[in-house]
Amino acid sequence: MKSRSGKNPATTLADLGEDRFVADLTRGFAAGADVLVGAGDDCAVIGRPRDRRWQLLKTDAVVEGVHFVPEEDPRRVGWKALCRAISDIAAMGGVPAHALVTLAAAETTAFARVKALYAGLRQAARKYGVALVGGETSRSPGPLFLSIALTGWVERRHCVLRSGGRPGDSLYVTGRLGGALAGKHLDFRPRLEEARWLVSHFTVRAMMDLSDGLAADLPRLAAASRCGYSMDDNRLPVTPGCLPTQAMSDGEDYELLFAVAPRFCAALEAAWKRRFPRLLLTRIGALKHRSKAGNRNASRGYDHFAQR
Amino acid sequence: MKSRSGKNPATTLADLGEDRFVADLTRGFAAGADVLVGAGDDCAVIGRPRDRRWQLLKTDAVVEGVHFVPEEDPRRVGWKALCRAISDIAAMGGVPAHALVTLAAAETTAFARVKALYAGLRQAARKYGVALVGGETSRSPGPLFLSIALTGWVERRHCVLRSGGRPGDSLYVTGRLGGALAGKHLDFRPRLEEARWLVSHFTVRAMMDLSDGLAADLPRLAAASRCGYSMDDNRLPVTPGCLPTQAMSDGEDYELLFAVAPRFCAALEAAWKRRFPRLLLTRIGALKHRSKAGNRNASRGYDHFAQR
Numbered sequence: 274m275k276s277r278s279g280k281n282p283a284t285t286l287a288d289l290g291e292d293r294f295v296a297d298l299t300r301g302f303a304a305g306a307d308v309l310v311g312a313g314d315d316c317a318v319i320g321r322p323r324d325r326r327w328q329l330l331k332t333d334a335v336v337e338g339v340h341f342v343p344e345e346d347p348r349r350v351g352w353k354a355l356c357r358a359i360s361d362i363a364a365m366g367g368v369p370a371h372a373l374v375t376l377a378a379a380e381t382t383a384f385a386r387v388k389a390l391y392a393g394l395r396q397a398a399r400k401y402g403v404a405l406v407g408g409e410t411s412r413s414p415g416p417l418f419l420s421i422a423l424t425g426w427v428e429r430r431h432c433v434l435r436s437g438g439r440p441g442d443s444l445y446v447t448g449r450l451g452g453a454l455a456g457k458h459l460d461f462r463p464r465l466e467e468a469r470w471l472v473s474h475f476t477v478r479a480m481m482d483l484s485d486g487l488a489a490d491l492p493r494l495a496a497a498s499r500c501g502y503s504m505d506d507n508r509l510p511v512t513p514g515c516l517p518t519q520a521m522s523d524g525e526d527y528e529l530l531f532a533v534a535p536r537f538c539a540a541l542e543a544a545w546k547r548r549f550p551r552l553l554l555t556r557i558g559a560l561k562h563r564s565k566a567g568n569r570n571a572s573r574g575y576d577h578f579a580q581r
Numbered sequence: 582m583k584s585r586s587g588k589n590p591a592t593t594l595a596d597l598g599e600d601r602f603v604a605d606l607t608r609g610f611a612a613g614a615d616v617l618v619g620a621g622d623d624c625a626v627i628g629r630p631r632d633r634r635w636q637l638l639k640t641d642a643v644v645e646g647v648h649f650v651p652e653e654d655p656r657r658v659g660w661k662a663l664c665r666a667i668s669d670i671a672a673m674g675g676v677p678a679h680a681l682v683t684l685a686a687a688e689t690t691a692f693a694r695v696k697a698l699y700a701g702l703r704q705a706a707r708k709y710g711v712a713l714v715g716g717e718t719s720r721s722p723g724p725l726f727l728s729i730a731l732t733g734w735v736e737r738r739h740c741v742l743r744s745g746g747r748p749g750d751s752l753y754v755t756g757r758l759g760g761a762l763a764g765k766h767l768d769f770r771p772r773l774e775e776a777r778w779l780v781s782h783f784t785v786r787a788m789m790d791l792s793d794g795l796a797a798d799l800p801r802l803a804a805a806s807r808c809g810y811s812m813d814d815n816r817l818p819v820t821p822g823c824l825p826t827q828a829m830s831d832g833e834d835y836e837l838l839f840a841v842a843p844r845f846c847a848a849l850e851a852a853w854k855r856r857f858p859r860l861l862l863t864r865i866g867a868l869k870h871r872s873k874a875g876n877r878n879a880s881r882g883y884d885h886f887a888q889r
Binding site for chain 2: 283284285286287288289295297298299307308311312316317319331332333334335336337338339340363370371373374375377378379380381382384385387388391405406407408409411412413414415416420422424498521538558
């Protein structure tokens with residue numbers, strides 16, 4: 274894709290790719306006096322710099338035929354829709370609070386299906402302490418569309434952005450990556466408890482949740498932190514039965530990717546094992562100074578992974 | 582539609598109708614300690630009873646083929662999408678603050694079209710003091726879908742619900758009704774300034790914005806206030822060139838419908854004329870005690886208008 278966006282009227286969204294097109298659309302979004310972080314991180318952050326607590330805002334949608342197949346158990350679809358947004362609040366170190374649900378569905382949709390979808394939403398809401406405070410519905414001439422708007426909060430001192438990483442920081446991921454397409458993506462548990470524990474006990478410099486796969490998301494975190502990175506492919510925590518390429522690119526892992534200063538690594542790893550003995554924590558690499566030569570990556574298989 | 586929802590697995594959304602189906606879905610939505618108003622009003626209201634200010638939350642979506650035709654100027658579509666949500670904040674007596682934009686569009690969508698849509702969003706945001714703080718995008722295999730999540734705030738003493746009306750209160754509407762389908766619905770101005778002025782100078786007991794037409798919305802306001810109502814059809818402020826049935830049922834007027842105690846009517850009408858000389862304010866009827874005999878309505882043409 275060489276043409277500059279907007280120059281060629283025939284340019285489509287597919288030509289641009291999501292990162293380019295979102296960056297282009299949200300450029301110049303008004304940053305009011307109380308907008309601490311606007312578009313570009315997992316959540317927007319609202320508040321004044323010295324407030325003790327900040328508000329987090331997130332919106333996220335699942336679309337039939339894109340994020341789930343029509344035959345899918347609607348209860349799992351509802352669960353997933355809310356958990357995706359909760360995962361983004363977790364990735365800021367925050368706590369989710371209030372959710373609004375926007376549903377567009379064909380008039381011929383069975384009410385039982387929509388009810389089951391809401392049952393999944395309620396289940397996730399109860400589990401993670403979210404209050405469902407509103408529902409908006411619309412007719413849709415096309416696929417079922419479910420959008421979640423979620424608010425949350427985070428103590429100022431615990432708020433973690435994507436942009437706080439520094440060269441030399443160690444990079445960690447939770448859990449195992451890959452294989453979400455086999456079904457895990459509908460039942461995943463957002464790493465809310467883990468993220469809260471992390472930000473309460475350690476200085477986490479940068480964090481995000483892995484929704485598009487490490488191959489896409491790690492470069493985003495590094496770029497937000499104005500860093501390069503190196504990765505040790507041999508340490509990649511691959512889901513049993515999956516290939517490393519799947520672990521890198523399947524996406525929808527909803528695990529945490531985060532950066533901490535190397536001097537805390539030993540203490541973090543020991544404390545993690547005691548606190549979450551059943552959840553893997555893997556040091557997969559480090560942030561580096563940016564270099565024009567691109568990022569060092571142990572694997573030669575991931576050229577698309579180079580810094581763009 | 583006689584069957585009870587959920588009893589018959591073949592029941593569709595069209596069978597139930599929106600009010601029934603939203604009420605059914607949102608029943609038992611967790612009302613956390615800080616949820617003052619959940620589903621069922623124009624916005625959710627968040628806060629503690631004695632807070633000086635409360636937060637308002639609203640989500641609203643427009644769908645291609647339902648709320649606008651594919652050929653429509655995308656700038657007007659963006660304007661409309663944000664203004665619909667602003668209108669709901671206004672109807673609570675509040676001030677809009679931060680918006681998040683969720684867009685689902687086919688990969689083949691021209692980027693220029695999406696850009697124009699965002700230009701309309703920005704225009705509305707600038708005009709009404711809203712900060713656009715995030716954008717989420719998704720592929721859609723179907724129509725273009727645009728969902729807005731909007732936060733706002735309102736002073737506790739100025740917050741107006743649908744449910745505060747009392748028998749005897751006079752009912753007013755702003756502007757003229759009907760004819761939105763001819764194009765007005767894409768360029769309307771949410772009555773933000775008017776609503777703020779109203780709540781600052783008068784005790785408005787109940788208010789909502791007219792999105793589905795007076796024939797659908799007036800019974801909603803009356804029911805929320807546990808009242809019946811009477812209406813004087815001869816006073817209906819019909820848009821020139823429209824029929825009274827259009828004024829009642831076209832919808833998408835985005836005017837205010839509100840209730841005030843009769844002792845304030847003369848002062849309100851006089852002050853309104855001075856403050857908004859170019860915008861009509863019409864007393865269309867009154868809230869009544871509920872009676873099993875249904876509502877008195879001067880027009881015999883609106884049987885669907887009876888209390889359900």
